[in-house]
Amino acid sequence: MSDAKSDPLLIPVLSASNFVIGMGAFLVVGMLTPIATSLDISAATAGQIMTVYAIAYAILSPLLVAMTGAIGRRRVLAAGLCLFALGAALAAVSSSTLGLNLSRLFAAAGAGLFTPVAAATAAGLSSEATRGRVLAAVFFGLTLAQVVGVPAGSYIAYTFGWRWAFWLVVALALPCIALVWMRVPKGLSFQATKLSDLAQVMKNGPLMLAILFTASFLGAIYVVFTYLAPMLEDLMGFGRDGITLALLIFGAGAVVGNILGGILADKLGPARTLLLVAIGQAAIMPAFSFLPMPPWVVFAIIALWSVVGWSFMASQQSRLIARAPEAASVVLALNAASIYVGAAAGSAAGGLVLATAGPSGLGVAAGLFMLGAVAHVIASNRA
Structure with missing residues (x-):
């Protein structure tokens, strides 16, 4: 097995590729209004685009990862990026x-x-003592997408049209495909996985309880996050610049939270870190139901919300790998699927709240969902 230290560019390349994926996946959040206006649909209907992506990811990710377990990691990672670029081009x-x-x-x-295989590759090339920070480094690209990619996509969508935002994703994906092919060692592989390994993991009740915490935690967040732009438009009167700034602040908080989460995972342990961030989120999100507020207060809440929320992933991935190191790729694929199960459930719940209680109901609803996540992580830690 190759050592990540033999190529210092490997982790940055994986992280950069995750940046493109993060931008392409989540830029829809910042341009629901331009899409809705262009296609003559409601914001809630436009939000279903995110829900469809989430459901498809949740179903396809573990199946594809399990089915490609015997193929070299370089080919799998490059193929994943090619599919993603194709999807962005078709959207445009x-x-x-x-x-x-x-x-x-x-x-x-x-x-x-791509994303779970990249995480498993990084974990397999790192020591247990540094795994939290290495996983945070690979995941850094996804958080950086919140800082630069999503706000940039939102600005482009409002200024030039939403199709140009998807073309930008295609343009960024192409060099990443080439870099992955050049930097990931040829023939790199770990313990091969197959569909029976996926079935075995899914039969493990305590392990699945831990994996599904990702869905309950992020589901609560997406009640607000999916509809953040229309909420800020309706309750704060924000336009293009205000929404872009809010997304930029959220992204900056994501970067800080991702780094902090990796440090906390290595210092406090994953279980304590996850409980801490879940309680923090349950306390923060109801504040969105008290809008309007002075803009600086809103931006401060968004920053804190993002830092706490993005402190989650490195700890969750470290916890799952420690519980099933022999099936790391499959477990991380199921964890990635759970991200989008949560995103789909949260988006759907948020759309229902938006349609029935209006944007002011989103914060309280998200806080209540997060209390369920607190109970979930307590139960999964005990199991």
């Missing part, structure tokens, strides 16, 4: 919600293949 030329939703199936398949 779509003229209906049906076309957009179909394009998101390709994007979800590519992301669902």
